[in-house]
Amino acid sequence: MAENTDPGSLSETYLQISPNILASFPKFRPPVDLYVFDPAVGRTGRYLRGGERLSREGQTEVARFAEEGRLFLLREDYRVYAEHLSKRLGLMLVEEGFLPQEVAEIFFLALRDRMADFLDQPREDTFEALRRDVSILAEYVWIDPSRVAFLTHTLERDYDLAVHAVNTMLIGLALYLRLTGGKVEKTVLISLSLGLLLHDLGMVMVPRFIRDKEQFLVRRDRESIERHIEAGRNMVRRLGIQDPIILECMEQHHERLDGSGYPERRFDKDISTMGRLCAVADSFSAIVGDRPYHSARDTADAVRLLIGDGRRYDPALTALLARVMDERVTE
């Protein structure tokens, strides 16, 4: 039986289960081991194993423990509760007591899953579910913009379209909050987050074998890749999405300041702030992700690479990127 008497290390070992969190668990079978603090002996002991059946009396008792603030779960079980909470993201706005890496992981899991669902079936309902969770993230960082510092620490190295989309969003959001000093409207954060998530939407129309060899393309393959811009635009048009910020991200993330980008070969001033920002976030996230043709590079290398390419990437934004990566909470 786990024991603990010191309140400081109590919160290191355990996470308090509030009535809200308890209400989100399946009534009869909580997904994690439940622990109860007994003030008479000053100890915390296990009350129920995760997945075990809880009687009706047990439920009443557990609800009372939660009300009294002495119901806990083990932080060690955080994979299980992160997965659970990622499906009920709204709780992140009312709950305190999560550690930064837990918050980061819960948001990451939620957005990756919503994004994967949307890529799988790009319909209004899956977009709505994605938009709902994005709004919760936007609200979360809008309340306290410094929170974005730890969101960028969860960048995943596995490469698939959903992971790439979420990585790009987290970096882009961090850049924008730094750029604006956090003085920003929530609706803009939501639009930008969606634009960053959807930037490569049209890639679902590009055959996977072509996507995977992006660096060694013959001309025909390159044209096929470049068509992801138009394909994505058509897909969002069919969904009735007209938000200009979302469209700017989708249309301009491959444009480069020196006119070497695509699809319109725009120059410098003709590329919007959101387009430049999406270009930096997208390229960074592509460099650090594991691709079939190269392994994931160190984030510091990726930052150096982009800073060294001031002809194509906005130097003000790559300098901010260096700051954002320095400020990450990595413990």
Ligand SMILES: [Fe+2]
């Ligand atoms: Fe792209």
Ligand SMILES: [Fe+2]
């Ligand atoms: Fe991309």
